Amino acid sequence: MQANPHEKKDSSLRGTVSPTLALAAFWCFWYTHDMVESGSNEQLEMLEHLLGAELSEQKTSNMRNTEQESKVEGGAGAYQAIHSTASSVVEVRPDLGREQRKGVPEIIFGETKDAAQIIVMAQGLLAGSGRAIISRLCPDLVAPVSAAFHEYKVRIHEVAHAMVIYRSDYVPVRTGGHVGVISAGTSDIPVAEEAALIAEEMGCQVTRIYDVGVAGLHRLFEPLRDLLTHAVDVIIVAAGMDGALPSVVAGFVPVPVIGLPTSIGYGLGGKGVAALLSMLQTCAPGLSVVNIDNGVGAGITAALIANRVARAREHQSQ
DSSP: OOOOGGGOOOGGGGGSOOHHHHHHHHHHHHHHHHHHHTTOOHHHHHHHHHHHHHHHHHHHHHHHHHHHGGGSTTHHHHHHHHHHHHHTTOOOOOOTTHHHHHSOOOEEEGGGOOHHHHHHHHHHHHHHHSEEEEESOOHHHHHHHHHHTTTSEEEEETTTTEEEEEOTTOOOOOOOOEEEEEESSGGGHHHHHHHHHHHHHTTOEEEEEOSOOGGGTHHHHHHHHHHHHTTOOEEEEEEOTTOOHHHHHHTTOSSOEEEEEOSOOOSTTTTTHHHHHHHHTOOSTTEEEOOTTOHHHHHHHHHHHHHHHHHHHHHHHO
C-alpha cells in the first residue's frame, strides 16, 4: 500500500508560509486582478498616487542626505564609514510620510541597536522630516550619538532614556491638545516621562502630576482638580505594583484615561503583570490599557485623542 506523502513530517516544512499568509497573498492577487479585469482604475490610481508620493519623499530624503553627510562628525568620510558598518547589519527604510499619513512620527527604538545603526537611521529621518526621536537609548550610547550630531540641536531626556535631534530649520507644531500624565510613584516616572515626551513631540501641552499613588490618595485630589479645570483632553496614568491608580482616576474624570502599567513590583505578579491585569479588569468606565512599560504607545494614543479634540474645538470656535 502506497504511503500518503501528507503523513510525513518533513522538517523542511517548518519554513513554509502559514495558511493565513497564503490566504492573504491570494486575496491580494485576486483583488488586484479583479480590479484590472473589471476596468476600474480608481483604486490603482490611488495606489500609484501614494507610491509616487513615497518615492518623491524618498528622493528628497536622498538629496538631503547627500547634502548633510558632511555635517556629521568627521565629515562625509566618517558618515560613509558608519553607513557601511551599519548597512551590513540593517537596511534602513525610514517612513518619512508616517507623520503626515498617521499624525504619528516614526520613532527609533534604541534599546536593540548599536550607535552606528542609530546614527544612520537618525540621519535619514533628519533629512526627511527635520527631526529624529530615539527611545530606550542605552546610557552608553548617549555620548557617541549626540557627538555625531554636534551641529544639530540635541535634546537629551535622561529620565525617559530618550533623545530628540532637530535640524536647524525644524519648526515644532503646537496643536492645542492637552494631555495629563500622572504617576503613582516616583519609580513609575521614567515610563511616564517617555509618554510625556512623545505627546509633546506630537504637539500637545503636557501637564505632569507625579507621586500621587493609592498609598496616599489624598495627594491626588487637588492637582487632579486643577488638571480638569484647565480642560485636559485625556489622561495617562502610570502605575506598577497593584496598578490601582488608573481605575481610581477613571472613576473620577469625564475624559478618556489610558492605563500605563510599569514593571515595578516583585514576587508573584511582579514586573508589571499584576498591574496590567488589574487595569484590564477595571470596573471604572473609560479606561483603556497599553502594554507594560509602553510609554511610547500611551503617549501616541493620548496625543492622537487630544489632537483630534483640539481640532474639534477649533472648528467649533470658527
